[in-house]
């Protein structure tokens with residue numbers, strides 16, 4: 001099967017790759033580009049572990065074909081920190097112990113960051129429903145919500 | 160001091176940056192192969208034809224294997240050698256692996272696996288409890304029975320009785336990281352296996368059998384799992400063995416991960432139970448006798464079903480003294496996935512049984528269920544802690560077991576904490592006022608009804624298979640003062656590695672940054688037990704403490720001798736070592752000891768004291784101690800649809816002197832939500848042909864962020880462990896799971912507000928089940 005040539009930007013860097021027409025963005029990130037931060041929890045758009053942004057929009061990368069990324073910008077968990085400097089959300093997740101096994105964490109951070117970019121002052125209910133597509137089997141979500149709310153408050157104060 | 164501090168998870172920084180490596184993230188050499196199983200589409204039948212030509216011809220396929228192609232043992236069972244990796248002549252459940260595809264990519268392997276042409280002669284499948292009982296299809300020769308006293312006459316003579324029967328569904332683990340293994344062939348026929356497993360030694364054992372090599376020819380490593388919950392105690396065996404066999408056959412690295420649907424279709428889950436009960440009690444709610452029958456659906460292979468069903472029996476008392484009791488347990492063999500370990504290991508099922516009885520008694524008497532529970536609690540310990548209950552005898556009879564403290568299996572409960580904990584939680588949760596407010600709400604509102612319920616937990620800590628209560632550790636101190644830490648426990652998110660590192664840092668008086676946590680490795684610590692039964696930090700913490708103390712004592716003796724000081728004057732604290740009036744950094748002390756030719760490496764070993772248990776008689780001390788907890792949950796239901804919400808949860812949990820309160824509170828919250836999920840939204844559905852229809856998150860509903868209670872208060876009970884555990888902490892992995900029972904009871908309470916009959920709900924209390932119960936209670940249909 002002939003491969004498709006795709007040019008995208010990932011976390012700000014231009015990236016080119018060849019992919020099979022059936023491969024998803026998740027497969028490409030993990031298997032071709034060595035970006036294993038996004039995880040496969042279901043492969044059917046139901047768990048959010050594979051969350052990335054595509055031109056700023058939050059998507060499940062398991063539901064987007066690699067070929068569709070052509071000419072678009074992808075944002076992944078690997079691009080959230082600036083070098084050694086963690087994003088405030090990342091710091092709060094550590095501070096609040098908002099993770100256990102950590103495998104849902106990349107997807108949740110990508111989703112939470114995209115929420116705060118759209119809505120810097122979300123209510124707790126808005127946070128809960130925005131993150132309802134990101135399953136976590138370990139934490140029970142309480143600390144995750146608190147970490148997101150608290151980050152939002154800090155960011156508002158700082159701006 | 161590095162213990163008792165609320166430090167974050169050891170890998171938290173890697174988790175938030177996406178750099179924490181799970182097995183599927185490990186870079187593999189070019190030319191690595193990927194595996195998938197071809198699965199039985201039927202629940203039971205004899206294989207009459209297996210045409211795999213289309214599979215072999217599919218793009219990317221390198222090899223296809225059936226049972227005949229396996230060089231040595233075809234067995235991945237953790238217990239009874241009754242679980243072939245690949246089916247031989249018969250299949251025993253829909254989803255059983257029949258053949259193995261080895262291909263150049265994960266997708267190619269999965270696609271090819273669908274192309275197998277399998278023909279069967281159908282045989283009658285046993286799918287229900289009735290069918291299993293009729294066919295006498297069971298593990299062990301008959302039911303196990305534990306008990307005390309003559310329960311029949313006791314119940315008959317009691318002033319009041321209740322009886323009932325209910326279904327208690329199973330539960331999918333839904334670890335967010337599916338099962339995965341990776342095998343790398345080595346020189347001389349050796350094999351290195353990375354496996355997402357709670358039990359590396361078991362993987363090593365099964366792989367060695369499958370390759371026909373001694374255990375020394377196999378090394379198994381696991382740095383972290385993306386969740387386990389018991390689902391990776393035995394269920395990873397098949398993938399690891401398949402990878403090893405394929406790697407041996409092809410000479411190439413082989414990886415296998417189950418896609419989510421395959422994972423849910425192939426692997427075992429929590430045991431579904433039916434529980435029948437009969438109880439006799441006083442007019443004030445105190446139990447006189449209770450008779451339980453447990454029907455456990457074990458699936459097609461034995462796996463860990465016997466100890467799971469035993470533990471259900473051992474928790475049939477939960478927190479209550481049962482004067483006379485009989486528990487009969489049927490372990491039924493069915494043509495479904497082989498039910499396996501799941502957080503609580505049968506304990507939750509046993510506990511739901513007695514909590515149902517308490518709830519039913521309170522309803523029958525019109526009493527507050529909390530009062531009924533308090534009246535039936537075990538007596539408070541002699542001379543300690545919690546307020547003694549009125550009937551408790553004074554101290555001074557310490558050699559004789561006092562009746563109100565003895566479990567049905569003859570173990571004395573010496574550390575009961577629940578009197579004090581219950582009072583504290585009643586207070587902090589405002590239970591009494593809220594109960595009154597809810598009654599007022601329900602009187603005024605016909606459509607939305609509210610409910611509130613309390614439930615306690617007393618959970619026994621130790622493996623009931625006594626010999627498993629052992630652990631080993633390996634610690635090195637390098638000449639620069641840095642420490643390499645290894646032990647037999649595995650990290651699945653619970654924070655075990657951090658807790659144990661805190662112990663090591665504390666023993667040497669150094670900072671945590673000087674301690675390197677390393678992957679669990681069968682080449683470093685051999686013959687380990689599964690990280691299970693909540694025992695991880697109890698066992699491994701003690702083993703690491705022993706290893707560290709050995710090295711520390713050697714260093715102290717050397718430094719004392721060198722300085723002509725007394726060894727008792729050597730102190731390790733704050734990264735320094737004090738030798739009488741002298742002082743140096745820990746690194747300088749390590750360098751000096753090295754130059755003085757002192758061994759700076761040691762193993763440590765621990766075995767739990769006091770435990771002894773006869774599972775056939777049902778007598779002894781299966782547990783070193785108990786962990787306690789209690790919860791109050793408030794819910795609302797829509798009586799028109801059964802839709803429901805948890806509005807508020809208040810949890811109080813006993814982690815002893817917590818090694819790390821941040822991690823422990825995380826365990827309590829996560830466990831509660833998982834327990835509540837089990838009893839509310841998580842429904843497993845098999846069709847009449849025995850096929851699991853709920854095999855993806857689209858059809859199987861675990862709690863989501865939106866389901867979190869609006870108000871969620873979680874606290875730790877500060878009492879120290881009365882037994883000599885690591886820094887007097889308590890195990891915390893499983894016990895809080897059962898706090899979720901209060902959510903189920905609260906739903907029942909809300910339903911009860913619709914009429915006068917007892918709701919008698921099954922579990923899980925899905926919206927449908929709540930709706931049905933409302934109709935039963937309100938309309939009598």
Ligand code: FES
Nearest residue numbers: 042043045048062
């Ligand atoms: S893997 Fe994409 S949503 Fe689950």
Ligand code: FES
Nearest residue numbers: 100104136137138
């Ligand atoms: S931390 Fe394990 S799934 Fe969220």
